Amino acid sequence: MIKQPIYLFFCLLLGGCAAVKDHTSKKTIEGIRGYIFEQQGSAMPLKGKTSSKGVAISTIIYVFEPTQINQVEGLNGPICSKVNTRLLDSATSDREGNYFMALKPGKYTLLVKYESGYFVPFFSGMNELAIIQIQPNRVSDLDIIVNAKASY
Numbered sequence: 001m002i003k004q005p006i007y008l009f010f011c012l013l014l015g016g017c018a019a020v021k022d023h024t025s026k027k028t029i030e031g032i033r034g035y036i037f038e039q040q041g042s043a044m045p046l047k048g049k050t051s052s053k054g055v056a057i058s059t060i061i062y063v064f065e066p067t068q069i070n071q072v073e074g075l076n077g078p079i080c081s082k083v084n085t086r087l088l089d090s091a092t093s094d095r096e097g098n099y100f101m102a103l104k105p106g107k108y109t110l111l112v113k114y115e116s117g118y119f120v121p122f123f124s125g126m127n128e129l130a131i132i133q134i135q136p137n138r139v140s141d142l143d144i145i146v147n148a149k150a151s152y
Helices: 003-024
Strands: 031-042 060-064 087-092 098-102 106-114 117-119 131-134 139-141 144-151
Touching (some): 060 098, 131 139
Antiparallel strands (some): 060 106, 106 117, 106 131
8 A cells, every 4th residue: 555655756756857857958049940942044933833942952051250242252143262251160951952050149151062162142231241140049041042053
């Protein structure tokens, strides 16, 4: 008869510890995630047809200190050959183009490896290249379409 109360006591004790562990182990993740696609050839949207984002690609995503146009070399359209700011992190997208990077809150430049250089996904105001802003306690979504070989 004593065995059942002792068993119940240990179950409650262990269950209570597990609940505390789960509650205290939650950690906020900040960063950026999305998909990378490549468009080639005619990408002109046609009336009555949905436009395609392209084909998912596996490539490297680079995060640099905020970078301005005058801090890169060989800029030709959306491609540059060298970046003269500090590389902070990188990640590789999978076969489906999916990527994720945990980043501290702040301002960064995000570039994509393309052939022998870097693809600039967009140009921000004030002559800045692909500036992203990571907010506290938030994962931002950004899909990137590499369209260096697409025509419109």
